[in-house]
Amino acid sequence: MTKDKHTDLIRAKAHDLGFSFVGIAKAEKMDEESQRLEDWLNKNHHGGMAYMANHFELRTDPTKLVSGAKSVISLMYNYHTDLKPLESSYKISTYAYGRDYHKVVRKKMKQLLAFIREEIGEIDGRAFVDSAPVLERDWAKRSGMGWIGKNTLLINPKVGSYYFLSEIISDLDLVSDEPIKDYCGTCTKCIDACPTDAISENGYVVDGSKCISYLTIELKENIPLQFKDQMEDWIFGCDICQEVCPWNRFAERHNESEFEPKAELLEMTKTDWQEITEEVFNHLFEGTPVKRTKYEGLRRNINFSS
Incomplete structure (x- = not known):
């Protein structure tokens, strides 16, 4: 088969597996992105996420991850839903409602990789779902699936930004x-809406150490008091910069049953959250991203936001 037919075959199979968009970029060293990442790290915008400074060369050169790499296939998997918790309750990021996306998307990536080997032949390739030092948004941008917006998320002009990214x-x-x-043009909605001023004045740079997602998930110590009264009821992650983005008016509901939240989760009041037991926590969030923060971490977030 020709290069064109290989490409068409992979795109078709990816869509069959439920991926909404597929983009392909030439595998090469990312010089411009390397400089931007280095600047971001030097300004300590990664906060306590020390792992972001590890394996720098792996992050910026795909041939260090796969010898002889020629192509990076980027894929987008929808997680948007119109289901929402009670307006007066605490909030968790939409991506965390259902089963952990690492498990759901990784399974499909393995199927795609197996299909490629079966139909095209034995290749050297690896699949990544937020599981290795890969600059996934930059690769998605290079492959034409969208641009990196002022909120630093990948935005697709047809469907917005509520998508998981993965790569082969x-x-x-x-x-x-x-x-x-x-x-993005002259729009500053995400910059203006961020309650902790995590997005830089001109956009395109996020100080991770100020981001509510970082404070409620990555930060292991107590949340600094300077952020008291700025959390806007978010207790795991934050969707504010996505909710205000005009491009997300085009967002479509996902078709993944494993991303559906438990009904009880959407009905919880603030009192229910404040009185949550470890047993209820385990029931509601078994197999979901929220388990990452553990019961004690979620209690810390609820108490800080109360």
Whole structure:
């Protein structure tokens, strides 16, 4: 088969597996992105996420992850839903409602990789779902699936940003896509709406140490008192910069049954959250991203937001 047919075959299978968008970029060292990452780290915007400074070369050179890499296949998997908890209750990020996306998307990535080997032949390739030092948004941008917005999330002009990103790096030579332009324009809605001023004045840079998602998930110590009364009822993650983004008016509901939240979760009041026991926590969040913060971490977040 030709390079074009290989590319078409992979795109078709990815869509069959439920991925909404597929983009392909040439596997090469990311010089511009390397400089931007280095600047971000030097400004300590990664806060306590020390792992962000590890394996720098792996993050910026795909051939260090897969020898002889020629292509990076980026994929988008929808997690948007119109289901919401009670308006007067505490909030968790939409992506955390259902089963852990690492498990759901990784299973599909393994199926896609197996399909490629079965239909095209034995290739050297690895699948990544937020599981290795890969600059996934930059690869998605390079593959034309969207642009990186002022909130630093990948935005697709047709459907917005409520998508998980994943990649396959392989030594298979495929047809690359072209990047698209940035359509943020003069909009500053995400910058203006961020209650902790985590997004820089001109956008495109987020101080991770100020981000509510970092404070409620990554930070292991007590949340600094300077953020008291700025959490806006978020107790795990934060969707504010996505909720206000005009491009998310095009967001469509996902079709993944494993991302559906338990009915009890949507009916919880603030009192229910404040009185949550470890047993209820385990029942509600078994197998979901919220388990990452553990019961004690969620209690800390609830108490801080109360």
